[in-house]
Amino acid sequence: MDYRITEQTGFSPKIGELMSMLDYTRAVTLANVEGLSTEELDYLADGHANSIGALLMHIAAIEFVHQVIAFENRDLTERELDQWLVPLELGDRARNEIRDQPLDYYLAELKKVRDHTLSLMENVDDSWLYEEGQYDNGVVYNKYFLWFHVVEDETSHRGQIRILKRMLEKQNQRK
């Protein structure tokens, strides 16, 4: 793991630095879920929180959505929304529908989306980061922020994954 935010071969300088942040964040997430069983990925703390599996799919979904917003300057189509709405919204449907899968399933989804991010990022330059857009509520963002938010959302959910793992361990000790 590299503990430097630096330029990366194949990317414009600041895009490379952003990729350092995305890559580091992902490496820590993957280290946190390494070796989890399907049962552990499906664990619902308190009978209600999101499962670790659902949070991993959410991380992939958030990255996919930001590819569409930032690179295609549009919202999701109905068809894309059909595919991603459940992990995006989390909650009851995610608890029912995102389960019974091994870790490799989630890792493959994360990798597929990330590979596409890499190919998209290779083709933009630093100035692209400062292109602005507007959320539906009128608030202005730039694309640097959008991708900072991808990092931030993953990091926030990874913090949650850590709590869920500790609760899972505690529950297992009680058995």
Add this chain to the structure above:
Amino acid sequence: MDYRITEQTGFSPKIGELMSMLDYTRAVTLANVEGLSTEELDYLADGHANSIGALLMHIAAIEFVHQVIAFENRDLTERELDQWLVPLELGDRARNEIRDQPLDYYLAELKKVRDHTLSLMENVDDSWLYEEGQYDNGVVYNKYFLWFHVVEDETSHRGQIRILKRMLEKQNQRK
């Protein structure tokens, strides 16, 4: 709240962008804890997790530690460690010792540390971000990474604060 990563008046360009990230992250954290009572700040989910109050002190502590490492190129003194060890390590001592304080207490600690970060950041330029150092285990970091880690650590704990708040709400519903 500004949803742009941009240069900031009074800071070197990339330092300003980093400050955008730090400021945005903090604004979201503060919005998440707004209005919490002392009892809520002291809540121990599962009788064991860290309290929200302890996590807020941890966020201040991590920022303080990174001021020392990144700006003074040294580790904490014994005296500094005495002051900050409990919120840094979290766990049992933090559960016992960080409590019975209102939200304003934590907000003041966060602000004091952040104000110092601002004054330190005003006096460095972009090239400072790429100065390298080594962790005790020999892994090389640069200062951009150190401050990215400050953002990351806060974000991860903020994700945990959100889970704790949901558990607290659920507990209150049961009463």
